[in-house]
Amino acid sequence: MKRRTFLKSSLALGATAALTSPFNIIKAANREGEIIGHGDFRYRVNRSWGQLDRTKYPVKDCHEMVMDSRKRLIMITNETKNNILIYDKSGKLLDSWGNRFPGGHGLTLHNENGEEFLYITDYEVKEVYKTTLDGKILLTIKHPKLIGEYADCDKFGPTETCIGPNGDIYVADGYGSQYILQYTAKGEFIRKFGGDSFIKDDKFKQVHGVALDTRDPANPVLMCTERVKNCFKRFTLDGKYIDSIYLPGIYMSRPVFDGDILYSGVCYSALKHHMLTMNSGFVTILNKDNKVVSNPGGTKPVYKGGEPELMVQDQPIFKHCHDVCVDDDKNLYICQWMADGTYPVKLERI
Template sequence: MIGRRNFLQTSATTATGLLTIPLFAIGNKQLAPDESIIGQGDFRYRVHKDWAKINPFNTFIDNCHEMVVDRKGRLIMIGDDPRNNIIVFDRSGKIVDSWGTYWPGGHGLTLMDEGGEDMLYVSESGWARSQADGKSMIRQSGFVAKTTISGRLLFTISHPMTVGAYTPEMLFQPTETAVAPNGDIYVADGYGSDYILQYDEYGRFIRKFGGHDNADKNYNLSSAHGIAIDHRDPAGPRLMVTSRSAKSFKYFTLEGKWIKTVNLANLQVCRPVIHGKQVYSGVCWSHNFAEAKVDKPWLVQSGFTMVMDENDRVISCPGGEAPIYKNKQLQPVAQDAQKTFFNGHDVCVDGDDNVYVCQWNGNRTPPVKLERV
C-alpha cells in the first residue's frame, strides 16, 4: 500500500519528470539543490516561512519558544512577550486565540491528555527584560504552572527550597516539564541549578537528580534544557534529558538512574520531541563559542533542526548540512549555506509529519512550517 506522502511524491515525479531532481539526493550529496527544500534522506521538507498569519501591530512575539498540538489539531505556542504569552493557531496558520500576560520568561510548554481533557504545563524560566531599558535581561527565580487549555490556573510549583530540595542561594529557572504515565511531574531546571526535580501529580516533591560535580559524571547535566518521557522502549518508559552545553542527550530511568549518553558532536540541542520512532529537536547553536571572537557568542545565529532515529543516530538536519558518521561518531554539522534558520529552539510535529520550528533570537519571527515531501 502506498502512503499518502509517497503517493504525492510519486505523482509529482510522473507529472514533472526531470524537474523533480532537486527533491532527491544520492548518499549525502544533494543534486541540484532547491533552496526551498531542506533536510536529507527520508526527512526532507519544503519551507513555508509565511505560514503564520500574524499582524505584528496587535500580536506580539519576542522569542518563539515552544509549540504543542492539542486534541483539536490546533498549534499552541508559548513566547516570552507577556502581552500575549500563548498564541493558538489553526493548521492554516491563522490565529484563533491568545492569552496569558504573566510569563516574562515564558519558556516550556507541555501538553498532556488527562482523563480526556488537555492540560498545559508552563515553565516560566525567570528571565525578564529590565523595565529600565527594555533590553537588559534580569535573572530571577521562576516557577511551573499547570493550567487548563484555556488558561485557568490549577496549581504552581515554586522554588524547590520550599520543600527542602534546594538551599536558599540556589537558583531555580525551570525550562521544561514532562509528565509520566502515573502523573508524576519532572521539572528540568535548565537555566538554574541543572537538576531534574520529580513531583507527584499534586506537586508534592519526590526526589532530584542531576546537577553538577557528581562522583559519577554520567549524572552531571549542563544546561538541562529539555526533558521528555520516551515510550519507544518495549521494556517501559524512560526519561530523555537534554544536556545542551555538553551537546548531548542523556537517558534515565523514571527513578533517576542513568542509562546512557548520546553525544551529538557540535549540536547544542534543545528539548527532545518524540514522534513515532524518531526524536526531533531544535539546534540552537552549532558553532564553537570559544572560537566565535565576539563579545556575545550566544547571539551568533548558527541554528537549524535535527531528526534522530530509534538507534540514536542523527539521520537528517533540516536547515543544516547532511549528518555524517565516522567510526560510529557523528561529525560536526554546520548550518546550511542559505541560513534557513536563526537559532532553532523547538519543533512541533503534526499528524501529517509536518514540522513547525520555533526560533530564539529570530528577529521576532513567528513559527516556520516545514512541509514534509
C-alpha cells in the first residue's frame, strides 16, 4: 500500500529494524469487558458493538468516525462496496452509501449555518470532497499542481481536513508533500505552509491530521499531527508555527476535541528502541494543558520535570488505532487501520 511505502521511506534512519522485530507478531486479544484507561478516563471494552454481515457491509480499514446532530455515528472506510456506514449509538446500522472512494480516509463534519456537511479526503484519487450527509458531492478540491501550487513531480495524498472559523478549508497532505493547504469555503486557494523536513519545527514528517482547536475561544489555532516525530504541532490560522507537543512513543492520528479534552488514536506503539512496531497501538487523552491524563490500552502517563516519559502499548487490545469518536455520553468509538477488517471497538465510559 502507498501508506506503508511512505512510512518505510520516511523512517529509513532506523524503523526497518522495528518493522522486522519479534514484536510484530503481537496479536490483538479479545479482552471483552476489560477495564482500561487511567484516572478519570477509564473504559469498558465492548467489541460486539457495530458488528455487521461482512458479506453485505465489509470494511477494509475503519478510518474515521464523526457524530452528527442527530446522534448518528458516521464512519468512513476505504471499502468501495460501502464507503460510509451510519450507525446509531446502540450499534444498529441505519444507512450506508458510497462506492467511489478507494482511498477514503479523512472524515470531517461541519455545521454551516445550521446545516451539516461532510468533508472527505481520498489519498488514492487525490481529491477532497464536500458532500451532503447522504453523499451528494457539492465541492471538489483537486491536485494542487492543476493550479500551479505544486510541481508536476510533487506528490499529493490528502489525509485530513478541518474548517476554520470563517469557513476556510484546511487540507493536510499527509501522504504527499507534507503541506497544510488553505482554501476559501468556495475552494479557492489561499496559501500552503509546512512541507517535508525531519529537522525544521515549522515543517512535517507525516502531517496526518489537522483540527481546529477552539479551547481558547479568543485565539483559535490549528492542531496538526506530525506522526513520525511523535508530535502535535500548533499553528496560527494563517500558517505560522507556534509550538510542539512531544509525546514520546506515540505515533498519533488526528486530534479530536471534545470540550477541553483532546483524544487521538495511537496508530503505532514504540515497543522496541523507541521505534514504531506493527500491530500495536492504543488511545491517548490529553487535558486542556495538553498533558496526557490517560492511555487506554497503553501505559500510565508519567511526567518528570514537566516532560512526559515514554508511553507504549500495555495491553494488546488494539491494532493501529486510527481515530476516536466521542459521543454525548463520553463513550469512545475506536476505528482501526490494518486490523483484519474489524468494525469499530466501543469503549464505554465508567
